[in-house]
Amino acid sequence: xxxxxAVDIKEGRCVRLLQGRRDSETVFSDDPSAMAAxxxxxxxxxxxxxxxxxxxxxxxxNVESIERIVNKVDIPIELGGGIRTMETISMYLDLGVDRLIxxxxxxxxxxxxxxxxxxxxxxxxxxxxxxxxxxxxxxWTETSEREAMAVAQGFEGCGLAAIVFTDIQKDGMxxxxxxxxxxxxxxxxxxxxxxxxxxxxxxxxxxxxxLEDVGVEGVIVGRALYSGSLNLKQALEIVGG
Numbered sequence: 001x002x003x004x005x006a007v008d009i010k011e012g013r014c015v016r017l018l019q020g021r022r023d024s025e026t027v028f029s030d031d032p033s034a035m036a037a038x039x040x041x042x043x044x045x046x047x048x049x050x051x052x053x054x055x056x057x058x059x060x061x062n063v064e065s066i067e068r069i070v071n072k073v074d075i076p077i078e079l080g081g082g083i084r085t086m087e088t089i090s091m092y093l094d095l096g097v098d099r100l101i102x103x104x105x106x107x108x109x110x111x112x113x114x115x116x117x118x119x120x121x122x123x124x125x126x127x128x129x130x131x132x133x134x135x136x137x138x139x140w141t142e143t144s145e146r147e148a149m150a151v152a153q154g155f156e157g158c159g160l161a162a163i164v165f166t167d168i169q170k171d172g173m174x175x176x177x178x179x180x181x182x183x184x185x186x187x188x189x190x191x192x193x194x195x196x197x198x199x200x201x202x203x204x205x206x207x208x209x210x211l212e213d214v215g216v217e218g219v220i221v222g223r224a225l226y227s228g229s230l231n232l233k234q235a236l237e238i239v240g241g
Contacts, residue, residue, distance in 0.1 A: 001209060001239045002046055002218030004078075004194065005039035005225055005232065007032050007069065009062045010052040016223045017052065028226045033068040039225070040073045042232045047077045048164075048196075048220045054082020055103065060091070070096040080127050080164070084109075089116050093123060099161055103127040104137040107146060110154060117159040125194075127164040128152055130181070136168055148181075152189045162217065163189070166196040176204055177219070179211070186214040196220040205235050 008015055014029040029035045036047055049069060053061035059082045070077060079092055080101030089100055099122075106113045106126045116124045129136045130148040137144055152163055165185050167178035177198040186193040193216045195208060201224065208219050224230035 001205075001212050001216065002194075003044065003205070003232065003235045003239060004046050004048045004218050004220045005044050006048045006050065006196075006220050006222035007036050007039070008050045008052050008222065009065050009081075012062060012065050015052070016226060026223075026226075032065050033072040036069045036073050036077075039232060040075050043236045044232065045075055046218070047073065047075060049077050049079045049097075051079070051081030055080070058082060058084060058104075060088055063091075063095075066092070066097070067095055078125060080125075084112075086112065086116065086119075089120065089124075093120060099123050099125055101125045101127045101164055103129065106155075107135055107137055107144060107151060113155065113160070114158045121159055122161050124160060125162045125164060126152075126155055126160055127166070128185075129166045129168055131168045133181070149185055149188050152185055152191070155191065156189055160191045162192040162194050164194045164196055164220065167198065176200060177208055179207055182208075182216060183211055183214060186211060186216050190215070192217040194218045194220060200224045200229050202230065202234055202238055205230075205238050209239065 009032050013027050014032040014035045015027050051062045076098035078099040079097045083100050083102050084105040092100055102113050128148050128151055131143050135144045135146045135148050135151055165182055167181055177195055182195045195216055199221045
């Protein structure tokens with residue numbers, strides 16, 4: 001299982017939010033590329049980068065910061081936040097980002113995802129962010145009437161590289177991952193799942209490990225790494241990385 005450090009960018013700085021609330025940021029670094037390099041140096045094989053301003057403003061907002069990360073590290077980067085057009089997808093792939101995560105637009109315009117998967121096979125992911133099992137959109141400011149599992153099943157067979165599943169109520173809270181919901185989603189689809197939200201310590205990593213058998217290929221870790229409650233090298237040792 002991959003342990004994937006998160007680098008969330010807001011106004012050019014590396015921050016973490018609580019449950020995605022825009023007014024709940026903690027700044028961890030003024031240089032996101034330095035944080036990315038730190039996680040690479042500690043053994044990460046993949047980085048999860050989010051343009052938080054892009055998610056809220058519905059289009060790319062931190063391109064320069066993202067480009068600096070791409071130029072700073074050698075490991076692959078998956079990027080989400082404000083990716084809503086084919087032009088944006090092409091721009092980021094040309095920049096050197098390895099995989100792109102479509103969130104809100106995947107709910108509103110699933111045809112965009114299917115088209116992107118055809119043009120860029122293996123490069124497109126979908127983010128499904130759930131609040132009480134229902135999909136949230138627009139930087140988590142709006143909760144839809146769509147069930148997370150139904151949305152995931154709707155993309156079966158289109159060639160997604162993975163689905164990132166986040167339980168919003170767990171995100172940034174360090175209260176443990178949503179094992180049950182993540183397992184149920186993984187069992188309902190053939191697309192690989194990446195878990196996100198709630199990881200606080202090595203016990204949470206150990207609790208997620210059995211989900212590899214049902215298709216959970218990685219877990220995104222944010223606040224726990226930055227606060228020090230989870231040591232990346234130790235987590236990598238647990239998963240055999």
